[in-house]
Amino acid sequence: MEQLKIPIGKSLEYVIELITEHFSFATKAFSEVTETGISFLVDSMMFFPPWALILFFSAIAWFLSKRKGLALFTLIGLGLIWNMGLWAPTISTIALVLISTLIAMLIGLPLGILSALNTTSFKIIMPILDVMQTMPAFVYLIPAIPFFGLGPVGAIFSTVIFSMPPAIRLTCLGIKQVPVELVEAADSFGSTRSQKLFKLQLPMATPTIMAGINQTIMLALSMVVIAAMIGAKGLGGEVWKAIQRLEPDKGFEAGIAIVIVAIILDRIMQRVGAQQKAA
Template identity: 65%
Template sequence: MSIPRLPLGPAIESVIDFLVDHFAFLTKAFSEVTGRGLEVLEASFALLPPWLFILLAAGLVWLVSRSRGVTFFSLLGLGLIWNLGLWPATLSTIALVLAATCLAILIGVPLGILAAMSRPLARCIMPVLDVMQTMPAFVYLIPAIPFFGLGKVAAIFSTVIFSMPPAIRLTCLGIRQVPPELTECAEAFGSSRWQRLVKLELPLAAPTIMAGVNQTIMLALSMVVIAAMIGAKGLGGEVWKAIQRLQMGNGFEAGIGIVIVAIILDRVLQKAGARWRS
């Protein structure tokens, strides 16, 4: 006796087709705004000569981290990327990561705050986050293509979906870890819910939220590399091109560039979070 197969795949395809047919105006608007914003960001980066961009980046790293080691590594790492001829691809990758991270944080942090304030909402969101964090990264490329086609906007969409869970989860965790004694004290002094959130809970939860931002950036960087399969270009595109052409040296050079960018972003955010805690 054979058990009938559940039509899960066709049902998902029907839902995606329905969304594409009836909400195309939203995807077109998102694609237009995001594409224009990304073009402006990349053009702004390209206006600066590489040596000036490297110096400004190192100065920004020093202001944020106050670490000589991280600043020196940033100078050497970005200089190596420039020397390897990967500068335009690196600027494209940085722009994609910044755009995707900003969108993920703008969506994820408010959702995390709402989940911390509402137990029923948290019970609904957390299982969804569990599924999102265990789903293979390549699966997120599938709905991006019918919604936005091939290109950088589809890459940003899939990157936002993939990298958003840590921002939601750690924001919710940070607010819930605020000692109840402080919350009760704020309520005793007549603080409103908004005042308690802005002046007490968010400042105390800031280190945990920063950890979520750090994880979001790292996931965004890893997903931007995978999204090269749907036209994201950048350093991920260089790796994908090297795989297709069996150019092992070029692939490792692009991979080293990705590692350098990831280390700089990770160390800067770690130092910034440590300074915030102190």
Template identity: 50%
Template sequence: MFPDSLTFSIADWVNGWVDALVTHYGDLFRHLSDTLLQVIVQIEGLLRATPWWLLLIIVAGIAYHATRRLVPTIVLTGLLFLVGAVGLWDKLMQTLALMLVATLIAVVIGIPLGILCARSNRLRTVLLPLLDIMQTMPSFVYLIPVLMLFGLGKVPAIFATVIYAAPPLIRLTDLGIRQVDREVMEAVNAFGAHPWQQLFGVQLPLALPSIMAGINQTTMMALSMVVIASMIGARGLGEEVLVGIQTLNVGKGLEAGLAIVILAVVIDRITQAYGRSRYEAER
């Protein structure tokens, strides 16, 4: 048995810090929660109000623009049609709205942090262990303070998803910029390009495949959180899986699970296609 004299606990310190955060900034977090909830509700309402056939046409257009191939476009559109055919179209739209907002927030946070990491070794040294913690920490652990700050519902699900899904985008943005050929950067410097011109004119375009891979991974990880998100009040396909577990309804859970897989496949193929160069896409 480990000696009691050598044990210690950080639980009281963490609880005190979270309590102080709720006490002093509770109103700010509630305002942020209400604003974000309105955004989610508006996007979800727009998706659910759009005719299903129009959404399929839009997805087909995006898929063809990304892949430039007819067969993958038909397959991806047909897979989404199957989700509607089993009666899960409305749940699909709820999940899609949640995932779009979470992915957008992760992109807004992740790409700038990745750029800063690529430009600062010190920041990278500090941030990489934090990213490791964000990815390996069980999601239920950071759900506790998120629930205290935002309560049950879609908003804490969004924040929990962002915490889990943002690290790959930060890492791959940093990696993509660092892997830009030094000779190219030396040539750009020789022409006297401003740092902002170097970033937006050279580094980001050359790092785009890596950044798109990061967005792809972030989206996939966001989708992997939908069942956990349903446990704290977020509706959608994850809720159907949860109901299937609670009622031991294997068929219901399998249908919702396959719908999540189909959504993941559609998004994965489209983002991967956009991540490839035009030459690779047309081969």
């Protein structure tokens, strides 16, 4: 049986080796850019005293969601995190999530648009997304190490892959959901493809796209925690440390901090999406 085994794993390993050897310039460039981005974001957030930043985040939450309750929750939640002594890892987690989400959107939105407008692309992209979403998240950590080594860049790489599918899917869905009669109307006035896209389809798809971004953020948050295994710092790192040292108190505290961050991000994005829909 050994001889008859189809070398799926081996060939994939070979591909990874090939990329590591011959495309190191690309992986290195990606490393440089992301590392600069992360350290800039973390440094600038750590520059301010925590209380100032907590007030700032609460203000943003209020501004984006127009909800006093959410602003209050942000204030208390982040205050609690500070009090638990988890401020620095929280900042680094938020930075990782923001950068991963940004990259996932930069790649995901155009792919979503493409798959909505072009049947061939749709047929190619959708099965790939199915694979990406069913593959266990840990598997993405493996290529990250040879490509980028241990550290935050590898974490961002696997997080981007893991969290991108909903952004693509929901962008595609949002555009496809635009009623046929409206598309016909835009066509009947002689719109070009891009006029149709920017004047009709994207504005109509915005609430759905926002829902996709929300999911991407949530997935990114969960993956950033898992990615602590390959050396991403942050709240995930705290949990990881607690497991290794058998410190349930620290582990739960870090877990609670993650939940707080997740709730704040989710509610803000949901409110923004709902406002888009209402407009």
